[in-house]
Amino acid sequence: MTEKRIPKTLVEDNKFCPGCGHGIINRVLAEVLEEMELVDMAIGSVAVGCACLMIDTFGTDWVQAAHGRAAAVACGIKRVRPENFVFTYQGDGDSLAIGFSETMYAAVRNENITAFIVNNGIFGMTGGQMAPTSLPGQRTTTSPAGKDPSLAGQPLNIINQMRQLPIAYLARGSVGSFKEIIKLKKYIKAAVTNQIEGKGYGLVEILSPCPTNWKMTMRGALDHMGDNVKNFFPTGEFIKEGVHTDA
Amino acid sequence: MTRAFMKGNHALAEAAIRANMTFFGGYPITPQSEILEYLSDNLPKAGGTFLQAESELAGVNMVYGAAAAGHRAMTSSSGPGFSLLQEGISYIASAELPAVFVDVQRYGSGLGDIFQAQSDYYVATRGGGHGDYRVIAYAPASVQETVDLVGLAFDKAEQYRNPCLILSDASIAQMMEPVVFPEKRKCDPDHEWAVRGKRGGDFKKITSTMYYTENFDQYIHDKYATIQANEQRWESIQAEDAEIVLVAYGISSRICKEAVSTARAEGIRLGLIRPITVWPFPEEAFDGLGKGLRAYLTVELSALPRLRDDVMLATGMKTPVHHFLAGNTVPSSQTIVKQAVALLEK
Amino acid sequence: MTKKKKKRIVTQSNNRCKGCRFCEISCPAEAISVSSEVNAKGYNYMEIDHKKCTTCGVCYTVCPDYVFEIIEVA
Numbered sequence: 001m002t003e004k005r006i007p008k009t010l011v012e013d014n015k016f017c018p019g020c021g022h023g024i025i026n027r028v029l030a031e032v033l034e035e036m037e038l039v040d041m042a043i044g045s046v047a048v049g050c051a052c053l054m055i056d057t058f059g060t061d062w063v064q065a066a067h068g069r070a071a072a073v074a075c076g077i078k079r080v081r082p083e084n085f086v087f088t089y090q091g092d093g094d095s096l097a098i099g100f101s102e103t104m105y106a107a108v109r110n111e112n113i114t115a116f117i118v119n120n121g122i123f124g125m126t127g128g129q130m131a132p133t134s135l136p137g138q139r140t141t142t143s144p145a146g147k148d149p150s151l152a153g154q155p156l157n158i159i160n161q162m163r164q165l166p167i168a169y170l171a172r173g174s175v176g177s178f179k180e181i182i183k184l185k186k187y188i189k190a191a192v193t194n195q196i197e198g199k200g201y202g203l204v205e206i207l208s209p210c211p212t213n214w215k216m217t218m219r220g221a222l223d224h225m226g227d228n229v230k231n232f233f234p235t236g237e238f239i240k241e242g243v244h245t246d247a
Numbered sequence: 248m249t250r251a252f253m254k255g256n257h258a259l260a261e262a263a264i265r266a267n268m269t270f271f272g273g274y275p276i277t278p279q280s281e282i283l284e285y286l287s288d289n290l291p292k293a294g295g296t297f298l299q300a301e302s303e304l305a306g307v308n309m310v311y312g313a314a315a316a317g318h319r320a321m322t323s324s325s326g327p328g329f330s331l332l333q334e335g336i337s338y339i340a341s342a343e344l345p346a347v348f349v350d351v352q353r354y355g356s357g358l359g360d361i362f363q364a365q366s367d368y369y370v371a372t373r374g375g376g377h378g379d380y381r382v383i384a385y386a387p388a389s390v391q392e393t394v395d396l397v398g399l400a401f402d403k404a405e406q407y408r409n410p411c412l413i414l415s416d417a418s419i420a421q422m423m424e425p426v427v428f429p430e431k432r433k434c435d436p437d438h439e440w441a442v443r444g445k446r447g448g449d450f451k452k453i454t455s456t457m458y459y460t461e462n463f464d465q466y467i468h469d470k471y472a473t474i475q476a477n478e479q480r481w482e483s484i485q486a487e488d489a490e491i492v493l494v495a496y497g498i499s500s501r502i503c504k505e506a507v508s509t510a511r512a513e514g515i516r517l518g519l520i521r522p523i524t525v526w527p528f529p530e531e532a533f534d535g536l537g538k539g540l541r542a543y544l545t546v547e548l549s550a551l552p553r554l555r556d557d558v559m560l561a562t563g564m565k566t567p568v569h570h571f572l573a574g575n576t577v578p579s580s581q582t583i584v585k586q587a588v589a590l591l592e593k
Numbered sequence: 594m595t596k597k598k599k600k601r602i603v604t605q606s607n608n609r610c611k612g613c614r615f616c617e618i619s620c621p622a623e624a625i626s627v628s629s630e631v632n633a634k635g636y637n638y639m640e641i642d643h644k645k646c647t648t649c650g651v652c653y654t655v656c657p658d659y660v661f662e663i664i665e666v667a
C-alpha cells in the first residue's frame with residue numbers, strides 16, 4: 001500500500017462550493033497528469049462556468065475561452081503546438097448548450113485533444129438555471145415547476161450524440177461514490193493516453209453533484225445521482241482506442 | 248520579392264503566408280471565400296494549418312487558441328460572418344493577444360447582398376464587440392496596399408498585443424492588379440506570454456478577465472492612447488490648398504483620386520484625404536489645411552453616413568462636413584466632381 | 594536485522610474542509626464524524642476516530658477539498 005498525497009499541481013485550495021464534484025475531478029485529473037508526467041506540457045482550455053474557477057488553483061497553463069468555445073480554442077492550440085497535451089474542461093451548459101456545435105465538431109474532426117465535461121445537470125455558476133442535461137421534472141430557477149420535456153426537450157446525452165463518430169475514446173464516469181471515482185480515474189487515463197498516442201479525440205463526461213443549486217445535502221445529492229441521474233446517464237466506456245464497445 | 252498579377256483576395260492570403268501566419272480557421276462567405284480557397288491549398292504547403300471551421304464563431308475561437316499559443320493566426324469574413332467574429336475579437340483584445348482579422352465588406356445589414364460596400368465602418372472602428380477595446384483597422388485601396396498592410400497588421404498586432412483588422416471591400420478584393428510580395432518572414436512563436444506548457448516554470452493563464460489587475464482602467468486607456476498617437480496613417484492628395492476636401496477610404500477613395508485630377512484640370516480646387524487607418528482615425532491629416540477650405544465631403548458606399556461622423560469629430564465641425572452616399576454602386580468621378588461643384592455654388 | 598514495518602496514518606488539513614460530509618458518508622469503518630469546532634473558513638470540519646480508521650484511503654478519494662492524505666511513518 002502506498003501513500004496518498006495531494007497532487008502538487010493543485011497549487012491552492014479550490015474555490016468550489018462545499019460538496020462540489022469539480023473539486024474531486026480536479027484532484028483526479030491532477031493525479032493522472034502527474035502520474036503520466038504531463039503537467040509541464042499540459043495546456044488547458046476552460047470557458048465560463050464554475051470550471052473557470054480552477055485556472056488560479058490548478059497549476060497548468062490555461063487559456064480561458066468565451067462561454068462554450070473551449071473546444072475551438074483547444075483545436076487552435078493543438079494544431080499549432082502538437083507536442084503539447086491539450087485538454088478542455090467544461091461544464092454541461094458551456095459544452096452542450098451554447099458550445100454544442102464547437103464540442104461536436106472537435107469530435108467530428110477527431111481533433112487530437114481530450115475533453116472533460118462536467119455534467120451537474122444545471123447552470124451552476126449563474127445560480128441554478130436549467131441545463132440541457134437537467135432531468136425531466138427537475139426544479140431549477142428557470143423551470144420552477146420542474147423541467148417540462150415538451151418545452152425544453154429530453155436531457156441531452158452527449159455520449160449518444162458522439163457514439164457514431166470516428167473518435168478515439170468515449171466514456172462517462174461519475175464522482176458519486178468511492179468506487180466510481182476509482183473508475184473515473186481509469187477513464188481519464190485512457191482518454192489522455194489516446195491523445196498522447198496520437199489516436200485522436202477523447203471525451204469523458206463526468207456526473208457530478210452541485211449540492212448548492214440542487215438545494216440538497218451531500219447525502220441527498222449522492223442519492224439523487226444514484227437513484228435518478230444514472231438512469232438517464234449510464235456510466236461506462238463506449239469507445240476504446242477507436243473501437244466501439246457495448247458498455 | 249516576387250511579382251505577380253493577382254486578385255485582391257488571393258494576394259491578401261499570400262501576404263498572410265509570407266507574414267508567417269501559421270494558422271487560419273475560417274468559414275466561407277462571398278466576397279471573401281477566395282481567401283479560404285487560396286489558403287486551403289497554399290497554407291499547408293507552407294507548413295501551416297488551414298481549417299474550415301464549422302462557423303465563424305468556431306473560426307475566431309480557433310484563432311484565439313493559436314494566438315494564445317504564440318502563433319500568427321488569422322481569420323477572414325464578410326458582413327454577417329463579421330458580426331459573428333465580434334465575440335471572439337472582444338475576447339482576444341481583452342486577453343491582449345495578437346491576431347489579424349479581415350472583413351471584405353459587402354452591402355447591407357442582415358444578409359444584405361454580395362456587392363461592394365462600406366457599411367461595416369462602425370463595427371470596424373468602434374471595437375465591434377462588447378467592452379472597452381479597439382482594433383487597429385487598415386483600409387487598403389489597392390491590391391498592393393492590401394499586401395503591404397497585411398504584413399504591417401501582423402507586426403502591429405504583436406507590437407501592441409491587440410487585434411488588427413484589414414477592412415477591405417468586394418471591389419478591392421475582386422480586382423486584379425500587379426503586385427510585389429516581400430520574402431517570407433520567419434517568426435518565433437515562443438513569446439514569453441504564450442502558452443506552451445509550463446515546462447518547469449510557472450504556469451500561465453491567458454484570460455480576458457485582466458481587469459482584476461491594478462490600475463487596469465488607466466492601463467487600457469494609455470494603451471489605446473499610445474496607438475492613437477503613433478499609428479495614424481493616411482494619404483493626402485492636394486488637400487493643402489483645396490476648397491473642398493474629399494474624405495474617402497478603400498474603393499471609394501480610388502474614384503475620389505480620379506475626381507481630384509479631373510477637377511484640378513478644370514481649375515477646381517479639390518483635394519482628398521484618404522484614411523489608411525480608419526482606427527486610429529487620422530485626425531492629424533486635418534491639421535493645418537488651407538484658409539480657403541470651404542467644406543469636407545465624405546464619399547461612402549453605404550446607405551447611412553458613417554465616415555462622416557469621424558470627420559466631424561476630427562475637425563470639431565469648424566468646417567461643414569457633407570456626405571455623398573453611393574449605396575452599393577461605385578460612383579463615377581464625374582458624379583463626385585459635380586457634388587463638389589454643387590457645394591461650392593451653395 | 595528486522596525490517597521496521599511502516600505504519601500508515603491519515604493526516605488532515607482541517608482548514609481546507611468545507612464540511613460537505615462526503616467522507617463521513619463514504620468511510621467504510623464509520624470512523625468519521627463532524628466536529629463541533631469550526632475551522633478558519635467557518636465550517637465544522639471532520640474528525641477521524643483513529644481507533645476505528647483502517648487507513649483505507651476512501652476519505653482521500655472522495656474529499657472534494659484535499660483535506661486528507663495517507664502517509665507512511667516509520
Ligand SMILES: Cc1ncc(C[n+]2csc(CCOP(=O)(O)OP(=O)(O)O)c2C)c(N)n1
Nearest residue numbers: 048049050067091092093094122123124125
Ligand atoms: C455569452 C455568454 N452567455 C452567458 C453567460 C453567463 N454564464 C456564465 S456561466 C454559465 C453557465 C455555466 O453552466 P455550466 O457550463 O453547466 O457550468 P457549471 O457552473 O454548472 O459548472 C452562463 C450561462 C456568459 N458568460 N457568456
Ligand code: SF4
Nearest residue numbers: 016017020050124210
Ligand atoms: S455552484 Fe455547483 S458547480 Fe459551482 S462550485 Fe458550487 S457546487 Fe460546484
Ligand SMILES: [Mg+2]
Nearest residue numbers: 091092122124
Ligand atoms: Mg453545469
